[in-house]
Amino acid sequence: MTDKTRVLDALGKIIDPARGNDIVSSGQIKSLTVEDGAVSFVLEVDPARGNAMEPLRTAAEKAVAALDGVTSVKAVMTAHSAAGQVPRAAKSPVPDLGLKDFAPKPKAPAGPAPLPGVRKVIAIASGKGGVGKSTVSSNLAVALAARGLKVGLLDADVYGPSQPRMLGVSGRPSAAGNTILPLRNHGVTIMSLGLMVEEEEAIVWRGPMLMGALQQMLGQVQWGALDVLLVDLPPGTGDVQMTLCQKTQVAGAV
Numbered sequence: 144m145t146d147k148t149r150v151l152d153a154l155g156k157i158i159d160p161a162r163g164n165d166i167v168s169s170g171q172i173k174s175l176t177v178e179d180g181a182v183s184f185v186l187e188v189d190p191a192r193g194n195a196m197e198p199l200r201t202a203a204e205k206a207v208a209a210l211d212g213v214t215s216v217k218a219v220m221t222a223h224s225a226a227g228q229v230p231r232a233a234k235s236p237v238p239d240l241g242l243k244d245f246a247p248k249p250k251a252p253a254g255p256a257p258l259p260g261v262r263k264v265i266a267i268a269s270g271k272g273g274v275g276k277s278t279v280s281s282n283l284a285v286a287l288a289a290r291g292l293k294v295g296l297l298d299a300d301v302y303g304p305s306q307p308r309m310l311g312v313s314g315r316p317s318a319a320g321n322t323i324l325p326l327r328n329h330g331v332t333i334m335s336l337g338l339m340v341e342e343e344e345a346i347v348w349r350g351p352m353l354m355g356a357l358q359q360m361l362g363q364v365q366w367g368a369l370d371v372l373l374v375d376l377p378p379g380t381g382d383v384q385m386t387l388c389q390k391t392q393v394a395g396a397v
Contacts, residue, residue, distance in 0.1 A: 153206045180214035181317045215318035255392045263371045263394040272378035280375040281309040288330030292370040295332040300377040304337030323364045334364045357386050
């Protein structure tokens with residue numbers, strides 16, 4: 144049987160080359176849970192190194208997956224800024240050597256794509272917080288489910304994920320290979336970042352981390368066949384809203 148000590152021992156062999164020590168002794172492993180062979184944990188990284196840390200996250204997952212008794216592993220990256228930390232100065236611009244005409248042309252970005260098995264994606268948004276957006280999202284999801292529709296609810300409000308409490312779900316989603324099994328209550332399939340971290344744990348998110356988290360919850364969750372997927376967005380207009388519209392075909396918004 145796998146316990147937390149064995150998991151931490153395996154993770155302690157993963158070295159962060161930028162820090163020069165392992166990811167356990169440096170305090171980068173958070174919210175570790177081990178339940179019936181399913182292991183999940185949060186890898187806390189420097190916001191400025193979000194994209195570069197993906198190979199480290201993959202290596203951590205593989206190290207834990209190699210342990211006897213482990214049936215599934217899920218590692219989620221989060222970005223924290225230390226108190227009083229001053230952002231790094233921007234790099235000096237690359238000098239213009241007059242070679243622009245010879246540079247390879249960038250590929251046009253792919254347009255929004257439909258989610259497999261999901262008929263309609265509807266965004267629930269607001270210009271400011273505290274106006275009842277999450278309440279509308281949860282009530283609309285339950286009402287549609289009561290009418291016989293297959294409904295999913297993605298809590299993409301990374302600044303204040305409240306849907307687990309509003310729909311009365313708790314515990315952590317289990318992993319199945321490289322996918323996540325969402326929770327379900329009141330006839331609604333739900334996934335929220337609030338289910339992946341401790342309730343009192345504060346998380347500071349930056350652009351790349353926000354986009355990565357949203358794409359993970361959209362593409363790596365086993366939503367199944369849905370008539371509608373409601374996306375409870377954070378307040379305002381920012382990285383999450385832009386990523387959703389750029390990557391996913393949105394049928395409408397409230």
